Amino acid sequence: MLGQLDGFIIDLDGTVYKGNSAIAGAKEAIDFLKSTGKRVVFLSNRGNVSRLMCQKKLVDMGIDAELDEILLTSTVIAQYIRATHPLSKIWILGDIGLRDELVSWGIELAAVPEAADWLVVTLHENLTYVELNQAFRAVRSGAGIMATNMDKSFPGDDGESIDVAGMVGAIVATTGKEVDIVIGKPSSYMAKAALQALQLPAEQCVVIGDSLVSDIRMGKQFGMRTALVLSGSTNRMDAEVAEDQPDWIWESLFGLVEHYGRKESAV
Secondary structure: HHHHHHHEEEEEEEOOOOOOHHHHHHHHHHHHHHOOOOOEEEEEOOOOHHHHHHHHHHHHHOOOOHHHEEEHHHHHHHHHHHHHEEEEEEEEEEEEEEOOOOHHHOOOEEHHHHHOOEEEEOOOOHHHHHHHHHHHHHHHHOOOEEEOOOOEEEEOOOOOEHHHHHHHHHHHHHHHOOEEEEEEOOOOOHHHHHHHHHHHOOEEEEEEOOOHHHHHHHHHHHOOEEEEOOOOOHHHHHHHOOOOOOOEOOOOHHHHHHHHHHHHHOO
């Protein structure tokens, strides 16, 4: 069945790399897919980097990635704002990559927090009190809250690290206002963006990732095949008892190459 699929939606953190290191076999798996004519899109809940930053990171690892093959939550939230709130002014709580991506899509940023129509929250690995307080003031002045994702943690170089849910929690707890929009996986925003990029129907695509909650659930909800890799945040025991069961479970992304190899040997 895997060989009959034409579109491969591949997660990044915990699937292709951890921190700044490529996961063994990831490059070979991606090269294999492209050599066989499969369409690939990298779909990540990362919202604190731009596509250009992500592309450079992948290329530096020796991984072939075109800019239009990369879809981050910073990308999809920019697309969403441009399509649904084109005149809105945005205040950002997050790393500079989100700012760069929004600006590249022509999104207008507010000059001061009090002038913002929306606060967009993503991961901020160098957060200061001043920045947190500015975000607080934006919401207290009437801005709605958008989150690139609501992941609690991500696999970093030195272990699990706090993710966007921690940034959002501080704003929600202090303002009493709930998040209006969450863009990241497993939302329809990300699924539709990936299928649009691939130009394929859901039944011809597979989602590959390390998260049962974001990757596997998204694939199941939108009619795609799913493959879970154990190179990131999920272990086999959790996978085997999960409500959302993947079609395949592999130790790493290289498992898809091994899968193809077994099929060819059986012919």
